Amino acid sequence: MGDRVSKAEIDQASEIHVLDYLQTKGEPLLQQGDNYYRHAEHDSLVFNTNGKWYWNSRNTGGMGAISLARELYGMKFQEAVRDVNGLKITKTMDFSKDTNKEFIYPNHYEVSSIENAKNYLVNERCIDEKVVLALRKHDLIAEDKLKNIVFKWKDKVGKIVGADRQGTTKMENKRGSFKQIMAGSKSDGGFTLDIGRPNKIAFFESPIDLVSYYDMIRPDHIRLLSMSGLKDHTFTTGIKETIVECNERNDTFEKVIIAVDNDAAGEKFSQKWEQILGDEMLQIDVPKNKDWNDDLKQQRALERQKQNQIVPPFSKNKEAEYER
Known part of the structure; x- marks a missing residue:
């Protein structure tokens, strides 16, 4: 049949x-x-x-x-x-015509532990465990019932306005794991990490690249913002909001940093904004590999290699040879 x-x-x-x-x-x-x-x-x-x-x-x-x-x-x-x-269909899409509808974060999907999320970020993505635990402490990441990592988008008063979800298990797709922007997330928002008193802003294509960059560079007084892609609207809104906050504190806004992927799309995005913003305001940081997490993984591998190359103690024969 x-x-x-x-x-x-x-x-x-x-x-x-x-x-x-x-x-x-x-x-x-x-x-x-x-x-x-x-x-x-x-x-x-x-x-x-x-x-x-x-x-x-x-x-x-x-x-x-x-x-x-x-x-x-x-x-x-x-x-x-x-x-x-x-598939266990996730019915999170909102097809209502109310575009001003407030984002409602689904707290009931969260679990109390972040063990799967932590294992994935530390062991698979090579991010420092202390960084992961700090993100958890400040309620910037969580784990849901499907073992996904939730990267919470928060505004300047700490209100959740959107979120990324990142799978911790392999999937049969070209990205290798589940990725999703939660439905209803702020259209020009993104996962944000503020260090010190931000007087500059850096943009990334994903939350994991953002965290990887921070883990490697450890910059001071900066806002790190994931666009979850290459989004002009998120880029311009992020700059405007950071400048406004600097002005409110009587601080001088220093610069914009573009730190997107090292590929054709990332290069095109950087070149476009370089022409608009000019060299004085804009700094372009390009990862050596495809993205910042690949760079971090490479850095961790080199660190392990150096640790394994510690010279062992002399053998008795070598000691005798050295004394002669």
């Missing part, structure tokens, strides 16, 4: 909203106005809150999660149905 799926399986998969499916798969989505979302890595792939999608560069489109799974992942129809039904 061949490979088949039942009508009940098809009906079940057909009820899953395409955006909920993508969120659960860990695909990065950007809200574009009231009714549209765009894929952060395939900018011509757009989605309507009514469930329709269209991939402009491929001149193709469809309705629902099944058709999208076939196009995006190259699945057969039966594979797509099973993939949609096999």
